[in-house]
Amino acid sequence: MNDNWKEEPQQDLQSKLTLYVMGEADDATRMEVEAALKEDDALRAQHEELVRALDLLRQPQLQPVLGHERRDSLRAAAAEGSASVAGVVENPPAGRMFTLPKWGVAAALLIFGGMITIWQKPWRMPSPASSQSASAPTQHEIGYVFDKEVMNLERQRDDLRKQLSARSAGSTEKDSGLRESLTPMPLQELGYHSEDDNGSFDIGLKDRKAGTLESPTVGLVFTTPATPLSPRVPSTPATPATPATPGALPTTKRGLRALDLDGFGQGTGDVRFSGLGYADGGEEEVEEELASAYFDDFEDGDFRARSEHILGAYGNRLGGQPTHSLTDGYGRRYQNGQVLTYLKPQYPQERPSDMFFRFYGDNPEVYTRNEALSTFSADVDTASYPLTRNFLVNNQLPPKASIRTEEFLNYFDYSMEAPQEEDFAVQIQATQSKFGKENQILLSVGIKAREVAAAARPAMNLVFVIDKSGSMAGKRIQLVKDALMLLVDQIRDTDTIGLVTFDSQGHVVLDSTPGTERYLVREAIRNLGTGGSTNAGDGLRLGYQMMEQVYSAESINRVVLASDGVANTGVTDQETILKQVTERAEARVDLTTLGVGMGNHNDVFLEQLADQGNGSCHYLDDVAEAKRVLVDGFLGTMITVARDVKIQVEFDAKQVLRWRQLGYENRSLAHQDFRNDAVDAGEVGSGHEVVALYEVEPTALADLEAGFVTVRLRWKPEGSDKAVEREYTLNLAAGKGRWDLAPVRLREMAVVAQYAEVLRRSWHARTDSYALLQSEAKRLAGELAGEPEVKELAAMIDRTAQLARWAPAEDDLSMLLEEARRQRLLEAELVLVSAENNVEELLKQVRQQNLLLEGQLGKMLQRD
């Protein structure tokens, strides 16, 4: 299995270099490497890196010892002789820990193999000799093999990046834009260059129709077909989604049957994935197996939210031969290594291009006649924006997966008017959209929570739970200390503060102390040290215990957890902790999480904690941000005024042709859950503003005077379990106002959201340019001169544009890979429906396209 690394000469030298550095090279190899080092600069650089890495690894070691008791016991055993020694550790029962049937394991391997063959050489299953045990590969080994392939790919990508940046090192600085050779600079469609100099690749797309703003899919090979792929489903009024009922199902030519519908374009309503059927001459049983922990974490783009991670199987009879297929949480179904189906259309008539973008985490454009409702939970987390800032400060572009448009939007203060008597004031605005297609309207839906006057606020019981593990040493713990000190300054005599820390275990540092003795709290904070591993579970347990002692229904009871990430722990059981936190939230103890330090704020878990804990999640990159969250935003962060806040936006199908929501991908709710008060949603604090944006395309005959959108807001006021609902509408005329005349705050929201879309390399922003974004941001900074955040936003956009220029190679390759993959998915999808529909021409084009793409990829991935 390991021989393929010797086949490629270049790689061989790399491996020899490692042997050399590790001191394992024989004489011949040593001479070869030393000779090569003299000539090859790149090799020398690698050599340096390896040596430095080794240096860092060779840190002084601890000298742990077995304790006295154990040594005595060993001595006794030695004295007695080995025969009578009783073991300390019981022999575990034989067998693997994870009961996935063998075929499932093999199929799981095929899944990953299938995905990787798209861009790699044929991937071989590991031979039995290579695995530790003689039995079928364990989950561990599956992960190991898959992991190795990903590593290969990453390495090739790094090599390529090095080459390309070496080549472009000589190019002159030009004014900005994402791709340096065009001005003004539309974001090229996913990495296709159409110029033929600069050593950039051309995959023969020059002759195809250029994508136009009105129909972006023209220009890709998959154009909107002249004949629809499937007969149009009669339009149904917008009703809450219902799961597909078993039984009434089409059968494809191959005799496959399924409980859920196969193939796109045949939807008859919501086809949310709910299980698989076993079809055997008419009998159907549902078999469901819950996904293994392995699949839980398999992230692909941003798309986690609505997937139910069901790994199931169903048997088919094809000419009497039972075969098995597997499905993963994205609705992809595999059989014998072949893709059967990919995504299920969420809305009938959803175009494949829309489905892919949902798959990759961007909200699709939705036809109103298919779906008129947008329902989501309010969200006041702001972590994504300062996280991006931290990356930019360190001259890096943030990873796509960390950008959340709603968190960008909600970071800023839009000076919305506060409600006088109600809990919320709602502001709906619209204007012609500057970014995106012509004739589009930008709609903003904003809610502002009432403000609790500082003087009138209830008493507070705070318990800090602080991560003091080794990784917090230095700047991070200092930042946490500074942040806590800021909090202590806000505390009144009638409040209480307790302090819990955790490393490998939880420790009670200071029992809940009244504000009158805040000097004790300050002292305790000052003395915090670091060291050990991370056991957040124990810390939280102690924190909640401490809160029980001082809990009061009239006060605010809040636990504040500060950490640099809790995924890397030895003993933490994340689900247990989440459960604990959820229970406490139900008992009205809220949780706020503060992330510090890490470049990648390992925020998924911290965010989940805040979600379950009825609190918010913040990332603190420096003291200024700590001040913003904990001092300026003290009341908002600490005091909840509304719980389970849900927003539903309904579009009028006569007025609106299509709509698209920006952000809140992870916050969407099922429509029937809007009024289901048992379903949890976000909490909103004092004075908070929550903003959601939509891009809306009106119908040709829309009536300007009539309303086109209805917004419903539903929440439980603090202190009550009874939900309150309000409704608002807006006329279409508002949406026809010129962009230049739109209120400055609305334009500010648009710029912020556009920035997030660009950073995420959203499909919908692909024809947009940095130049436009920068000029709009600059204009805002001029108009809002008194607001440093806006100036900072403009600077961040400038810096991003610069960095994007320096780091084109990786973007190109990543995007090309993604595009190749999407096209492959498309091809597979078309094959499936080709039985029923005439898509020959289309299929031919797609296949040609894929060949070209793969040729380009191959060239890109080859070394010179």
Added chain:
Amino acid sequence: MSERKTDSGSADGSLLADYRNGKVSAFDIIVDRHEAPLLRFATSILHEATKAEDVVQESFLRLLRKGPELGSEASLGPWLFRVCRNLAYDMRKMDTREAARREKVVYQEPITPDTQSEQQEVLTLVQRELQNLPEREREAIWLKVHEGWNYEQIGEVLGVKAGTVGWIVHEGMNRLTARLRMAQAI
């Protein structure tokens, strides 16, 4: 290498022979010699001092039981590490949910040290990235760097050929240097 208290410097094999001939204190020296490396190794797998100690103690007990069968090996290191490793993984399997989660490779996005990185942070980062490597890569690199063994010996512990160890170490170092490079730590 670790400091030993009363190490005569004799090879493990001869110590074992001494023990078989009745010199009980020879076994003590073997334990002295190997306890720290084994404990570190076991802790890197189990992340808990108590469990690590259990496993290491059991490894020594097994040595006692198997002693007569072993030849006079020059170094008991590989044998002890192999036993210890198997015990550690068995123990992890028993805590099934824990194990199922840890089997996955934990990938973190590039970790950027704060603007002025401190040496301490970098060292912690390196340890964290080492922990994040796939099991075999981590172990192979660990044994190479901390115990100074050759690929033959490491192969004995991991149950693979020396050539495979070379490949494993190569992959692991690639991964490690890539991550350290991205974090601007090297």
